[in-house]
Amino acid sequence: MRRAPLLFLAPALGAAALFGVPLVALVLRAPWAELGHQLESPTARDALVLSLVCSLSATAISFALGVPLAWLLARTDFTGQRLVRALVTLPMVLPPVVGGVALLLAFGRRGLVGEWLAALGVTLPFTTAGAVVAETFVALPFLVVSAEAGFRQIDPRLEEAAAVLGARPGFALRRVTLPLAAPALRAGAALCWARALGEFGATITFAGSFPGRTQTLPLAVYLALEHDPDAAIALSLVLLIVSVAALVALRDRWLGA
């Protein structure tokens, strides 16, 4: 263990304070006495339930679509692979509101694909399904990136050994590859879920905001801040607790514990 040079200590403490102080402020200002009362309000309950439904659905869809994609990116070579990888990671750096606008132009009623969907009777804007699509759009990259790294870490010789011992590709995938990648998949899913839970910009732009249908927790926080700051703080606290729980679940992977 080395002593910290003073030159580094001050900026490092500044960085830690930048994250720490707002969280402490949130906890200190929380209306603890009426917290239960705040969280029992219909708006809070609707938003909480909706957030759980949407974020878990988005994670399930991300898992079903993202794991095969991650495997293809990690284990095969195909033309346009780099383009696909760039496309998949783009939502990580794209402002979510821009993602929401793009989703509207694609799947909105007048959108590129949306017009056909509307003809089939499928509408996404202003529906819970739309909120799930928005969350999946933003959260999927986190799963893909984590899963791809997980697949890459597996020694290909283990898979080859399974094949030599007579395992069919499907069997080897199920019994060798996926179990070895499980920690990375779990971490990716948790990260994906946390991101989906916190999604704001794409959801409010693409799916709108209506209690019980598309108004997830972050949207409820934003609206509540205008007329009922205590409710906004209480809801924020719920999101904070959930985030901390996700971090604790992932501590072995990230905190180096």
Add this chain to the structure above:
Amino acid sequence: MRRTLCRFAFAVALLALALPARAQESKHELTVFAAASLSESFQALATAFEARTHTHVTFSFGASSLLVTQLQQGAPADVLATADEVTMARVRDLVDAPRTFAHNRLQIAVEKGNPKRVAKLSDLARTDLAVVLAAEQVPVGKYAREALAEAKVSVTPRSLEADVKAVLNKVILGEADAGIVYTTDVRSAAGKVDGVEIPDSQNVVATYPIAIAKATHEAGEANAFVDFVVSSEGREVLGRFGFAPP
């Protein structure tokens, strides 16, 4: 890696150079928080005001309720203009006596050509229509509910939007068939949406107050701006955008 970083820094530097260096030209900066429905008219007012006084006006447009909350949290506004008196009253300790400078009315914004044949407020109850309203805490959301109550119409909106421009944009984009906005908003989006009149008996008169923040460091400029907004010239500019005089 280093080369990528260099290129990135170079691109950012170029962008920064391309930004207008207007802030340095004028001595005085005025920050005005104004209701979203004032976006176009206040930009025009500021252009006229800047030409005369060499004070640079910066705007933050948004739902009045959001702006008031930001002011309560210490946002640095010199002047506040809201779309109703109730919202302004929430910060009566933070601003000087408000002055009424304009009135507005509601209209139903519909898609260009009105393909769904919306003719009156009661049509908004039709189940084949996707209707959006502003959230209840936003002035235009509250006014819309008053008008709907007056017409004894019950509407199930698809979405509760954060401000009046968000309602308007949902109609412009075609995601919503109809939304209740101000007449001035329909006018500002002429060519993109059509407006359906609401008869006076069901309509609401929106009252716009403007006030100077007590915490302003630019009291002289703030006063001059408010005087300009309520002057006959200011009234004439607002009239061009469809606002009625107080």
